[in-house]
Amino acid sequence: MYGEVNMKVKIEDVAKLAGVSKTTVSRVLNSRGYLSEKTINKVHAAMDELNYRPNVIARQLFKQETKLVGLIFPTVNDPFYSQLIAEMEKRLFNNGFKVLIGDSMNDPKKEELYLQQLMAHQVDGLIVGAHNQGIPEYENSNLPIIAFDRIVNPKIPVISSDNYQGGKLATELLIDNGAKVIIHTNGPKTLESPTQERRIAYQDVMKEHGLEPLTYYIDFDDRKKKDLLFRKIFRDHPNVDGMFISNDMDASLVLNIATELGYRIPEDFKVVGYDGTYITRTLLPRLTTIVQPIDKMAETAVTMLMARINGDNSEGNKVFPVELWRGKSV
Amino acid sequence: MYGEVNMKVKIEDVAKLAGVSKTTVSRVLNSRGYLSEKTINKVHAAMDELNYRPNVIARQLFKQETKLVGLIFPTVNDPFYSQLIAEMEKRLFNNGFKVLIGDSMNDPKKEELYLQQLMAHQVDGLIVGAHNQGIPEYENSNLPIIAFDRIVNPKIPVISSDNYQGGKLATELLIDNGAKVIIHTNGPKTLESPTQERRIAYQDVMKEHGLEPLTYYIDFDDRKKKDLLFRKIFRDHPNVDGMFISNDMDASLVLNIATELGYRIPEDFKVVGYDGTYITRTLLPRLTTIVQPIDKMAETAVTMLMARINGDNSEGNKVFPVELWRGKSV
């Protein structure tokens, strides 16, 4: 049936067996030009007999397109990014694209390396959610790129949730439920990201209510260090009665620590998270959180990237409304 | 500095600017053959000036290797797979490989499509954790493949946790803590996967203790359907006082439903999960579960794949010991 192993059967072998030229086989493959029924059948028969699989690499080289999209994100091992990536991957696949992933681990060096290497792999486009700045490749390249939650470059569109609204909702909810000493945690302040809008909203709302805003900037990923930091926050602010945490994983840590320290939740201490992913809402439904419409954001990212790959740069930044998930932590 | 946009600078442009031949530039690129300091500098200067990036596609075509590895798993959006994939990706990257992902969504058709397409993309190897059977491409291909938790083909090595031991630990823990009516859930029975060892251990231990084993096979992903099924289990077995659930996400669902139905945990009802991922242990530390050494398994998968890519097929199946995570759900 299929000869031995499919030792690199090439188009020429098919052509020889079918008694036609390479061109004809290629035409059958791509349904181009005039072809008789008879020829088509002969070629198909030969392809089947040889178990022929075209070598995409050769096609890519000639066509100057790879049907590959690179995704650069801090890590797949996170409820938010894994959901985002899964959704984008599904849609990219439906558009005929494969996905090359790069986990930057929040390391600018690694991000730059990935970027260079994915570009060397001739990806047709890029969707980035890694949070580093000042990487020159983003500046001078005409590769279609879509960014998540960050401002890479004025020419690169940013997709984000309505972070200000999210921060406002979260802070107001805490205040409305009686919290007075409310602490906020966010990513590194230096990062020029729409995410910082959450902090600004938090500060605005706090001041509006005559309360003192206090933000901690978390610029590392290490879980143990986070644990220590949160414990320190509780020590330094024994009267804290609310926190607005910029992502659900951290919020979960805080919830665990608070419980361990004897705070009753939500009576003594209230927490609002951010993201509201499938995973966190399944595993930790009691966490009150701001839900980003991840699926819609993923869909838009892919649609916009497809448009840009096709030369349509008309669409710009997109901001998505957030929703409050009423768990039991407020 | 860099001319306009880096409009496809090719090796020939560099050669021309440096006043040498293509070969010489290629040699500089690959540090092959004899080269004078002077030439090397000239070439580097030219590459910098033109902001040259080699086109990997062309190299791939000639070298017949892509430095690409395909990962086919049900989905990235899952604590277990996302951790596994993140770990493998990191290690593959360190070995000079990029990762092409494919989410099969437990759909055999999609899995086969991915497989064909990744092969067409000329990946140098494949690591699969998708759970479908009878896909012919796995049979007749000499592509290096490593499988997770499934038996694809006798020639393809399988990496798995000690599923029998895990099932035994879980069941004994439940029994030792006084549970009598213990139900087990697992993946589809038809699936010839090492995962079924968990069920066999469960059955063995139950019988050993004179208890009646009862297994539900869950062969779908839909969360709502799962919710309904679990509620039905509670209705059909009102005296159930323990469950051994084959993954932490499902265990979490059960925990939530049980709590909602008024069971006190662990007094009235005990649950043991399986996987013990970073995410579930962070978000749901109270869940008692069997921990797979995901990181080590990922490391081994990558090491074995690298060996096979280098023609060393000596290593075979690998089984990893599991550990019990003592949460508060038993």
Added chain:
DNA sequence: AATAATATGTCAACCGGTTATCTTATTTTT
């Protein structure tokens, strides 16, 4: 000074497809 060894570099074929261009056969139009 002749010979060998070593250093430096070029030429052209090759990887496996795609496609513009051209030739030849067949059918339709005038």
Added chain:
DNA sequence: AAAAATAAGATAACCGGTTGACATATTATT
């Protein structure tokens, strides 16, 4: 019947690198 349109297929150049084979220059050996 001649001219035009349509169908079928072949040739060869091309995509952008890599590398074996070969040519020439420089240095070391006898």
